[in-house]
Every structure is written in structure tokens, then in C-alpha cells.
Amino acid sequence: MKVHIDEVNCSGHGRCAKYAPNVFRLNDEDGYNADRGQTIEVPAGEEANAKLGVKSCPERAITIVED
Ligand code: SF4
Numbered sequence: 001m002k003v004h005i006d007e008v009n010c011s012g013h014g015r016c017a018k019y020a021p022n023v024f025r026l027n028d029e030d031g032y033n034a035d036r037g038q039t040i041e042v043p044a045g046e047e048a049n050a051k052l053g054v055k056s057c058p059e060r061a062i063t064i065v066e067d
Contacts, residue, residue: 001047002065003054007037009061016062020053022046024062039065 003023005016012032016024023046025034042050054062 001042001050002039002067003042003050004039004063004065005033005036006059006061006063009059010036010057011059011061013058015056015058016053018053019056020046020049023050024053033061036061 005024010033012030014026014031016033017026023040023042026032027034051064054064
């Protein structure tokens with residue numbers, strides 16, 4: 001499973017990392033998702049947390065990328 005973080009829509013709320021800290025990393029300086037604009041691999045066993053993170057994003061900035 002992969003997820004894409006939209007570079008424009010991510011507004012730095014940080015909720016994704018709260019729900020899935022092993023999937024989403026925040027940029028320490030501004031609190032935005034550190035992988036904005038990128039597609040990242042979800043670690044095995046973290047799929048459910050990743051989906052919670054996707055739902056938690058108020059900007060709908062994260063989308064699940066089907067393999
Ligand atoms: S919850 Fe959404 S807007 Fe907030 S840091 Fe994560 S991806 Fe960005």
C-alpha cells in the first residue's frame with residue numbers, strides 16, 4: 001500500500017502523524033508533512049493506521065495509491 005501527500009493541499013495540521021506516527025513524518029520546522037509532494041510506501045502492518053491518518057486530514061491531502 002502506498003499513499004501520496006499532496007504538496008499544495010497539506011496545510012500543516014499534523015493530524016496524520018498523530019494517528020499514524022510510523023507512516024507520516026512531520027517537518028520539524030513548520031509542522032507540515034515531511035513527504036509533501038511524494039508517494040510513500042506504508043510499512044507492513046501499518047495499513048489501518050495509515051487509513052486513519054488519511055481520514056484525519058482536514059485538507060484531504062492524502063490519497064491511497066493502489067498498486
Ligand atoms: S493532516 Fe493533512 S494537512 Fe495536516 S500535516 Fe498531515 S497531510 Fe498535511
